[in-house]
Amino acid sequence: MSEAYRQTATPREIRPFVLVGCARSGTTSLARILDGASNGHCAIEPVPNLNLESRQAIEGRLGDVDRLLSDTVLARLASSSEHQVYGEKNVTYGPFLDRIQALSKCRVVFMHRDGRDVVRSLINWHDRKFGTVYRECREPGTLAPSAISSAASLPVALDTSDFSRPRPARESPLGRRWEDLSRLEMCTYYWSVANHQYVCALEAIDRDSQTWVDYTRPDADAVLDVAAFLGLEGLDRQGVADMLARRINSLADRGESEAGGFPRWTDWNGRQRERFEALGRDTMRSLGYWDDEAARWRPRGYGEVWSKKAADLAWYEWMFDGRRRMHEDMLSWLQALEAKGEKIVSAMDFGCGLGVGYSEHLADKHYIGLDISEQNIEWCHQYRDNRRHTYYRLDMIADRPPETADLVFSSGTIDNTYDIDGFIEAMVSAANKWVYFTCYRGWFDRLESHTYRYNTDHACFYNDISVACVLQKLAALGCRDVEAMPLRTGNRDISFEARFIARVPARLPC
């Protein structure tokens, strides 16, 4: 992983600067704010902006780079003076950044943003405003009238902006698949390649000359740090905060509606997640967005609702009674399994709540209750006194349980999780013999991928779980004797839930 640098000290000397990053990472927003400095100017994409040359350089078709730079960027940067700091922002300097810095001694501000937010923003930029992001994409997009008009009036040969975006070499494996990729994948590729390029170039630049800014959730202090690093004066915290609140260069700022656009990443379906991961995973890691691999799809604040909510026995009992048929099914299945001679000594409950029902029905087993809620686990420690039973507070996906169990089961918890595949992996990983789980939101046997919907107020997901994808996942994990079936609930609102059972692969001896 590359190390990010954040410079805060006031520089000893005034130098020009370049502000770089992938498009839709906030470069225009920061440039406008910095342009308000009393002793400086930050130009936004001055021409010539090397759109054509950037792609040619990536594809190895560009000749004398130094000469090109001296006639363009370097000539502009040379206008900087002790009294007037000159800087410029551009999103196409990746292939030239190390040479620009070496030849001009400029400072570099590298801006980055969570790739999922950038991809969404690019797609909305295409759908709502310009219609020109990866124009070769097989999906025209859900184009607003202004986007249709914009695309129709810009012939591709004049569209240097879209041309500047990198494409894989045609002979490469990805290049061969390129024409079949979705716009999400193309934008992910762009974000990934562009940021990788910047990170590589910055490795060749001394640390004192660069600063990195994460603009995923920008704040005024971070912006003022950048200004200080560049020697820019005259910006005040409130003014910066006001400009950030305006969301400069957002669709709304550009007069377009943001309603009904491409979904936030928390609402991406399973396929969209897979597509993003396939092309963006490495860069998400290298920029530090996915330091915790297992929790990569966990939104900030996920599960807080359970942590803040006081343990409520009556509510959990009501919940248990409401799905009594499902619980009875689990217990009768377990009974039948044991009647056939399979010994189940321990049972782990993913999302145990207050252990209602199972702590009684599994009284003679080693019952292990897991829950994300600290209050719930504290309550269990206080009121559940079966010595065979233990309770752990953990995020079942991100935190490995301290022990395993013959049976790992879960009743209607996977529907609220942030990573369905991760949840199943964690269950299988913790099981010695069997996994059993039910999905309370229904039986979705026609879904081709999981549907995620994040409720920010509840800070949890409401997922529709694809039967086919679960079966595929269990098979990929080496499970056998897999069963999937709809279970009648007796309720009118959701008449069937989904139940999955699988025998996990045998563990290798330690």
Place this chain on the structure above:
Amino acid sequence: MLKLFLERFKRIPREPVPVPEPIEAPPTVSDCGHPDYHAVDGRNLDNYFEQVRQMCEPLANPFCYYEALLDEIARLPNLRIVTVRELARNSRPDSALVCLRHDIDSDPITALRIARHLARIGESGSFYLLHTAPYYAEPVSPGVVVRNPQLVEWIRGFIVSGCEVGLHCDAFGICQNWGMDGIGGVKAELAWLRSQGLALVGTVAHNSGPTYGAENYEIFSERVLWQRVVHTDSGLELPLGQVSMASLGIEYDGTFAVARDETNIYEAAAFFADTESADIRSESWMRRYLVENPACRWTIDAQCWLLGKDRWAIAGYSPGVPDFIWDAQLEDVIAFLAGLPAGSRVMMVTHPEYVSG
């Protein structure tokens, strides 16, 4: 120029999903006093495309053939790819210009693939939708044509790809084959295509003179080859010269054919009347059509037509370049283009079905 695709399409067995024939007769009335009930099976475009694929298979190059053509053109110094519109506007270029004209007679899917490939490499192409093709529309009753709803999505695709889109004009086909108002049809389709967001300023006449006894561009008053009256098989008069290009917002017709300074009208009429010989895969007819055409002359310096598997016809109109090369291969095309003098204006004509393999 090509044999009317519709005619070929009609000859192919249509099992299991037939394409409905136009309902020629006006609705009749049954004994009970109500109109007779007429039902036709709907058009299945999957079936249509399968038939196109089968029909074109013997002629189709793999798609990479087209990619290779573009790669080779890109390597030629001093040759710039432009749209047909730009070529029409630029009569005296500094460098040699080549436009990529795509007549979408039958295969909009491959046409879109071409447009998208061009977008990927940042080059321009021009694509002409044939409003009388089965993929575009079909007549369902007297005076009524139903457009294929998929057109909207295809047009969006063309718009996003940044290519030029025009109308493959077949006004006389409307008159001859559908018995409807050809100019009214062209006007309606131009208006509809523009309502979809297309900045449409160009047409390319579909078919050739022998098909209808007139070239489709002759609907334009500026483009009548010689004054005459032409009738359809059913005796209707073709609307020659009845509308100006400007009145329809049309800047150019991308055939680049104009009336000769002096036309031997007997010779021209005989050429148009000779429907038996008219075959784009006949060397003699193509030479006559592209080089010795008695009805028109060409206002470009060369044109190259892809006619099948690595098979081209090339016509040159400048001093010092070959006037006709038959059965040329890709290398011959590139060599021809490389030999063109500066300032040349060249047109490459491709029917997407020929690169659909």
